[in-house]
Amino acid sequence: MIFPFTAIVGQEEMKTGLILNVIDPSIGGLLIMGERGTAKSTAVRALADLLPEIEVVKGCRFNCDPDGFLCTECREKLLKEGRLERERRKMRVVELPLGVTEDRVVGTLDIEHAIRMGERRFEPGILADANRNFLYVDEVNLLEDHIVDLLLDSAAMGVNTVEREGISFVHPARFILVGTMNPEEGDLRPQLLDRFGLCVKVSSIQDKFMRMEILRRKAAFDDDPEGFKRAWAREQEELARAIMEAKRRLERIEITDEVLESIVTITSSLNLDGHRADIVMMKAARALAAFRGKERIGLEEIRDSAGMALNHRMKRLPFEEIGAQEEKLELLLSSIGDGWR
């Protein structure tokens, strides 16, 4: 039984970061950094309840998009039958546990099938399950290096190509990567860090009454999970509806030159690598505007998405004070939009 998303107290930035990724999956995921015991994992698992349905090829083990890149099986089917049937499936949060083995990530030879039937058949791995879903890695900084390599490979290509144990198979593997980590336990490799579209930092809530509320809700949930869920059903439905509505409105949000200029002003003044930051920031601001029911992106949306898009991309130069880049960002954010109406 999963704790309802809407019943999580506080941690607004983390919740927003997750919701934005549901609204626009191309934002590219979320990294949640923070102390232990701050509802990081709870929030990610709770997200499952709010996820919308997607259209897939009927019966496909890889969640293939009928209008997108197809897996080996769907392609053969299309060739044979000339058309593909469709069905709707709810998006999921797929977990990558720490003790995972390589073959379970990419998929492997179906041993049972091989031995009984003497045929080679591909058995899908987690990357297959994760296609067009959320892929959640708890303690992502503790993941073994060779597993990280596998994730990076398929994240870069959007495809998982398996050439091992005598089988060759290709299937789409586009996932929204969500990771949590406690930075005290170790760093994340820069390549992996950059893969996360957004990053939020969470810390313990210091407000007594909010903490009492956390305690109360947790105890109530433990006591009667079903009843607790019922009590929160309306909030859950409302949020799910708001997310769907934002998804629909997303394409209609206008991106003005002023917006683009402001974003570029911010990113070019900071010490960043590459252009991913600009794109992510633009997309996050747009999703935020859609979620807030606006017609266009406003200054608030740029401000609110800047931190999330840049938290993990700002590098500290040697000998620079801790927090210097953050201060610079603050300054930039307060100065943008002076010329706006």
Add this chain to the structure above:
Amino acid sequence: MRFSEFVGHEDAKLALILNAIDPRCGGVLFLGEKGTGKSTLARLFKEIVPEGTRFLELPMNVTEDGILGGVDIEETVRSGVRVYRPGILERVNGGILFVDDINLLPPEMIAFLLEVQDRGEEIVEREGMSLRYPSVFIMVATMNPEEGELSPHLLDHFGMCVLWKGLRDRMDRMDVMRISSEEIFQRIPKTDEELRRRIELSRKRLGDITVPEDIELYIVQTCMENGVSGHRADIFLFYAARAYAAFCGDGILGREHVDAVAPLVLAHRRRMAQQMEEMEEEQEHRHEHGDEGDSDTPPHDTRPKGKGLEEFGSADSYRIEANPKEDVFEIGTTFRTRRISFKRDRIKRLALGRRTKTISKGKGGRYVRSVMDPREKDIAIDATLRAAAPFQSFRRMDATYPTAIVIKPEDLRFKRKERRMRHIVVFVVDGSGSMGVKRRMREVKGAIQSLLVDCYQKRDRVAMIVFRRDGAELVLPPTSSVEMASKKLKDIPTGGRTPLSAGLFEAYKLIRRTYIKEKETRFAVVLVTDGRANRSISGLPIDEELERIAGILRGLSGVDYIVVDTEDKKGFLRTDLALKIASLLNAYYFRMEDLRSDLLADIARFAKRNEEGVRCAVPVD
């Protein structure tokens, strides 16, 4: 022996009782020295839980498969149907898991245990299996902090922690809240039967206990005042207090219940660094009082000396203590260090840690190639099938085999795997007067502190040797506690001459001693110095002495050397003596500023050699 016959340790008993009443209390960790009855009491726990409750003990040599479950591959090949062998976490569902000496398990395995306990469900994604099953259990664990630490992150998952006698006495002076043993002693029934009935009854009462709002506030405030991080403490404290109220037979949760159990819930959540510091101060305090003699006299050295090194016999250890006139510099600014790892060797290990690649003895790791060596435990299906393929048409003529593919023992191929391991990193630090020039020592300490953080993240063990004045001292034997090392680092004084060979000799002795016990260990000796040796320990000329000791060190197997040159290269008196020592040791050589992480250098995959043949950048494998 019966639970109720166990004498003393009322707080530990209470912790077990509360968990028996409400498993949501989150388990117990007993923290204490060897031979103090921790494990005995933990095993007696099964006497007071309902009959038929499973009690499993996690064996020390458990494999990942043993914990998480996995494919029984031989059985699978034989029967043609995938046979799954459940792990301990599945079998323990609804029962009690006892983990003796939990800190000796690989950190990864501890993480599995705690993650599953937290979630109440186990997810298996291994070897073609994808399963979920419930796994709700009470975890009781013990550890002896002298044998290594648990990270605060892992500690936080335990609902309660009991500081065992001895350890507790040392912490007495600290501001630790105490359980009132007398009161609890009065409350615990005198026979196991009675206690079991009482627990049963309390369990039924749990739901009827009223929780006033001001008590919720009191719980939250108590946690916040103790500076815990996150919100787990609040929740554990609530469950513990409620279980205690039920145990006392009270209908309303009150402050007295919270106060009574708070020490159990909060002991391990205060910041560890703070605790260490307090313990240290205490020890120093005692030391001052117990040892009033002349501090200049070196204490008698009882450690064994290295064989065949009689000429260095005079290199006895000296206590490194600051003179009032000498400086003890603060730790300067820290930075992120570059990636440092070493070449893989041929030894096969049950690898722990995250630094250097090694051939793995266990299940984990990356499958690099298949071998015929049956000592490897995992069958490589791909290679096995390939080996069996040519004989299929022949073998299938024999109708006694029901499967499509016939595999015989001689076809079996096994996986050779690779993963990363930790090292013992021995810091050999120059504390001589020349290091204090222009407060250089501050920066040096900052650089060492940065390396220590890296060691923690790579899960290395660390040791520290300081040489100055007339000798060298092992100030910290190998430990997993980087916090300890950091504390020792802070205290290193600066002043006096430079007995560099004494420092190296001390490292030699340490490595020899440790190697006898742990043959698989790899060492990295990090020598931090400006290289200006000016004190001989054998009477030989300094250069000759250094050359000889470096030769002996080079002869040790499984040891890598790093020299960190602290000399100010812009200075007027640049000597580059540390570079010479690096070439004597065949060491990797860094100037202090080279230690910083720098993306370009990290990408460079080659060890550049300078004109003297010294490797100047560490290769990233």
